[in-house]
Amino acid sequence: MSGPEVVAVVFGTIAFLAIGSFTCVVIDRLPLQLDEENRFGELWDTRPWSEVFGGTSRCSSCGTAVRPWQNIPVISWFALRGRCSSCGAPIPGFHPWVELASPLLFLGAVWAIGLDWALLPVLWLIPVGLAIAVIDLRTLIVPTRIVWPAFFVSVALTVVVAAVEGEWSLLLSALIGLAVLAGPFFVLWFLLPSAMGFGDVRLAVLLGWIVGFYAGTDLFAAVILALICMTAAALLGLVIGVGAMGLRGRKAKVPFGPALVISAYGCVVLAAQILEPFGVY
Numbered sequence: 001m002s003g004p005e006v007v008a009v010v011f012g013t014i015a016f017l018a019i020g021s022f023t024c025v026v027i028d029r030l031p032l033q034l035d036e037e038n039r040f041g042e043l044w045d046t047r048p049w050s051e052v053f054g055g056t057s058r059c060s061s062c063g064t065a066v067r068p069w070q071n072i073p074v075i076s077w078f079a080l081r082g083r084c085s086s087c088g089a090p091i092p093g094f095h096p097w098v099e100l101a102s103p104l105l106f107l108g109a110v111w112a113i114g115l116d117w118a119l120l121p122v123l124w125l126i127p128v129g130l131a132i133a134v135i136d137l138r139t140l141i142v143p144t145r146i147v148w149p150a151f152f153v154s155v156a157l158t159v160v161v162a163a164v165e166g167e168w169s170l171l172l173s174a175l176i177g178l179a180v181l182a183g184p185f186f187v188l189w190f191l192l193p194s195a196m197g198f199g200d201v202r203l204a205v206l207l208g209w210i211v212g213f214y215a216g217t218d219l220f221a222a223v224i225l226a227l228i229c230m231t232a233a234a235l236l237g238l239v240i241g242v243g244a245m246g247l248r249g250r251k252a253k254v255p256f257g258p259a260l261v262i263s264a265y266g267c268v269v270l271a272a273q274i275l276e277p278f279g280v281y
């Protein structure tokens, strides 16, 4: 790597530590725990964006403002031993993990794709995927308020990359990825609405577009990568499901979002390794 590239990677890593910290704020604030079920029978609701983004960071129990030294990614959570320094209320344990995962996922993407315009969609996927996965784990809701806007931003970013590279067929690959990944989920939701929420269908639309895009210009590669993404998500979902039943009892509802997000990110960064044996990368 050249000097400027090293500077870009260091700067990017620091930026993604900060982005991870910000992602935690969204995870903390976006779904609001309700006292009574809302009209969808859910105990979680989403706040207006102005409330999610507005104001300084505060303890969600006592409202004390978080001081700057208590806001250092990863380190502060351990320094505070996972508790508010004023009232002792626990700070959710996902904080240090999300803050650590964010820069690591950035480095993984740079390793796979290099410092290139083509990084844009996967860099966007990192905070979006982390927020969706952790919110789904905590609340069993895949937040529509994140998924649809994230999808349209992803489409815009992939259009930018396709234009810069002069490879418009990448967008066709993205569309095929979307159809192959989201199609079966849609059918499953249509036939067995109790088995799968529509949130997972929406999420598959977003992730399918991105996975298909990173399969490259070969349309057959997009089909293969999306199918492998689905298979890996199903296996991972099974593991997470068994874990969830162990923790929450056998009748526990199982979140599928985290498995889909992990599988999609894995397929993006390992696209070359996955597709090479098929001779299509």
Ligand SMILES: [Zn+2]
Pocket: 059, 060, 061, 062, 063, 064, 084, 085, 086, 087, 088, 089
């Ligand atoms: Zn507090």
